[in-house]
Amino acid sequence: MVLLCALLWEVNRLYVATQRANESLYQQSFKDTLTGLFNRRYLESQLAIHIDHAKRHKEPLCLLVLDVDHFKAFNDQHGHLAGDDCLVTVAKQLEQSLYRPADFIARYGGEEFIVVLPHTDAKDGMQIAERLRLNVSAEKIEYQGQLLSVTISIGCAVLRHSEETAQSLLIAADSALYQAKAAGRNCVKVAVD
Numbered sequence: 054m055v056l057l058c059a060l061l062w063e064v065n066r067l068y069v070a071t072q073r074a075n076e077s078l079y080q081q082s083f084k085d086t087l088t089g090l091f092n093r094r095y096l097e098s099q100l101a102i103h104i105d106h107a108k109r110h111k112e113p114l115c116l117l118v119l120d121v122d123h124f125k126a127f128n129d130q131h132g133h134l135a136g137d138d139c140l141v142t143v144a145k146q147l148e149q150s151l152y153r154p155a156d157f158i159a160r161y162g163g164e165e166f167i168v169v170l171p172h173t174d175a176k177d178g179m180q181i182a183e184r185l186r187l188n189v190s191a192e193k194i195e196y197q198g199q200l201l202s203v204t205i206s207i208g209c210a211v212l213r214h215s216e217e218t219a220q221s222l223l224i225a226a227d228s229a230l231y232q233a234k235a236a237g238r239n240c241v242k243v244a245v246d
């Protein structure tokens with residue numbers, strides 16, 4: 054009897070440990086390993102849900118695409134490790150600059166980040182984007198005794214009509230980002246129809 058109890062206890066312990074390990078692996082699969090932000094997989098799994106919700110409840114939603122300016126030159130000048138530190142610092146600053154729990158940010162790839170702002174119209178989205186831009190430009194990146202800095206360009210798109218999808222919103226924000234780059238970088242542009 055004692056042996057059976059010990060066996061059951063051990064089976065239960067292993068079951069709980071496996072569940073915890075699975076849960077932890079599941080959470081990690083949505084995280085970017087460098088910055089600790091959500092990754093592209095998470096964004097892709099959540100964006101359509103948020104868009105759907107916004108459409109159903111007729112609420113505004115704003116999407117920002119942010120890209121570090123001249124990042125290739127930064128890497129070339131200071132080295133790839135400094136570039137990694139830069140991305141970590143930018144990611145932290147972006148996280149700290151978002152105040153509402155519903156807002157979320159993901160590293161989309163390379164030096165590109167996406168911010169999803171539920172319940173947010175174009176005017177507020179632009180204000181938030183401007184805050185993110187200013188805060189990143191004021192941030193100092195400490196690397197081997199040097200204080201470095203970077204700027205970001207931001208494209209902003211708002212959910213406009215019922216046919217809008219995650220993909221069309223991303224394309225709109227991306228074309229606004231392209232305009233921000235063309236306008237000289239370190240600025241925010243909003244997508245127009």
Ligand SMILES: Nc1nc2c(ncn2[C@@H]2O[C@H](COP(=O)(O)OP(=O)(O)OP(=O)(O)O)[C@@H](O)[C@H]2O)c(=O)[nH]1
Nearest residue numbers: 120121122123124125126128133136137163164234
């Ligand atoms: N250090 C580091 N560099 C990365 C990472 N991911 C992408 N990069 C680099 O980011 C650079 C992006 O360069 P580009 O796409 O030319 O863009 P850019 O130089 O920022 O120019 P603009 O976007 O036009 O301002 C490339 O050199 C990539 O190698 C990363 O995780 N760490």
